[in-house]
Amino acid sequence: MSYVTARWNDAKILWHLMVSRIDGETHADRLNSFYEGQAAGYDQFRRRLLHGRRELFDNLDVPADGTWVDLGAGTGENAELWGGRIHQLRKGYLVDLCEPLLDVSRQRIRANGWSNVEAVCADATTYVPSEGEVDLVTFSYSLTMIPDWISAVNQAWKLLRPGGTLGIVDFYVSRKYPGEGLKRHSWFQQNIWPVWFANDNVYLNRDHLPYLLDRFELVHLAENEGSIPYVPFVKVPYYRLIARKPVR
Numbered sequence: 306m307s308y309v310t311a312r313w314n315d316a317k318i319l320w321h322l323m324v325s326r327i328d329g330e331t332h333a334d335r336l337n338s339f340y341e342g343q344a345a346g347y348d349q350f351r352r353r354l355l356h357g358r359r360e361l362f363d364n365l366d367v368p369a370d371g372t373w374v375d376l377g378a379g380t381g382e383n384a385e386l387w388g389g390r391i392h393q394l395r396k397g398y399l400v401d402l403c404e405p406l407l408d409v410s411r412q413r414i415r416a417n418g419w420s421n422v423e424a425v426c427a428d429a430t431t432y433v434p435s436e437g438e439v440d441l442v443t444f445s446y447s448l449t450m451i452p453d454w455i456s457a458v459n460q461a462w463k464l465l466r467p468g469g470t471l472g473i474v475d476f477y478v479s480r481k482y483p484g485e486g487l488k489r490h491s492w493f494q495q496n497i498w499p500v501w502f503a504n505d506n507v508y509l510n511r512d513h514l515p516y517l518l519d520r521f522e523l524v525h526l527a528e529n530e531g532s533i534p535y536v537p538f539v540k541v542p543y544y545r546l547i548a549r550k551p552v553r
């Protein structure tokens with residue numbers, strides 16, 4: 306992509322992020338309205354905004370001959386992060402409610418010839434694949450866009466077999482008094498980022514991480530901060546979590 310094309314793409318995405326109105330009666334309508342004009346340039350811009358996705362997939366074990374569900378999969382770029390390991394999966398489901406992003410996901414599946422991967426239009430809070438139980442569920446920057454995020458986490462819990470793995474990477478803010486071992490963010494981060502992102506219906510939440518740590522057995526947690534394209538000097542917090550559904 307030429308320099309001019311890349312900057313033009315950035316300008317269009319920034320317009321949708323900062324100016325364009327999000328309309329719609331239902332959550333799905335609002336997602337379609339938000340992403341319709343962004344789908345083609347989504348990956349190019351989000352690679353510089355949605356940090357830690359590669360690191361998450363590098364640190365996840367592919368469930369060999371198992372099932373993976375990516376909830377809020379968007380354009381399906383996570384599937385590429387498996388590299389050649391994707392062929393070890395029996396089945397991968399890229400689940401999203403937004404048709405313009407699902408179209409990109411379907412094109413990606415076709416272009417890569419992945420016969421074991423399927424893009425599915427469904428709500429992450431209720432989706433159940435034909436297999437019933439699965440080995441791995443991931444959310445990358447989707448939990449913050451799902452209004453009923455508790456139902457989405459509970460659904461991931463229901464889908465996972467005992468001992469199954471949950472992988473999440475997303476923005477967040479800390480509680481004012483975070484639990485032991487967790488980072489405490491500055492006043493600016495705790496208070497300004499949630500307002501900033503809410504403009505795009507992205508809800509940075511101080512309860513996501515505590516709830517996940519309460520329900521699942523922690524395998525690995527990294528708390529980091531990442532830059533935002535065209536916004537100098539400030540960084541937004543994100544976490545990477547790998548956890549397990551307990552075997553009881």
Ligand SMILES: C[S@@+](CC[C@H](N)C(=O)[O-])C[C@H]1O[C@@H](n2cnc3c(N)ncnc32)[C@H](O)[C@@H]1O
Pocket residue numbers: 332336351355358376377378379380381382400401402403406427428429430444445446447450451452
């Ligand atoms: C910021 S995007 C992240 C997409 C992708 N996971 C990535 O890392 O690029 C959030 C995604 O969550 C999806 N989403 C939001 N609410 C959803 C829901 N209830 N069910 C399924 N997908 C949902 C959106 O359509 C969008 O694709």
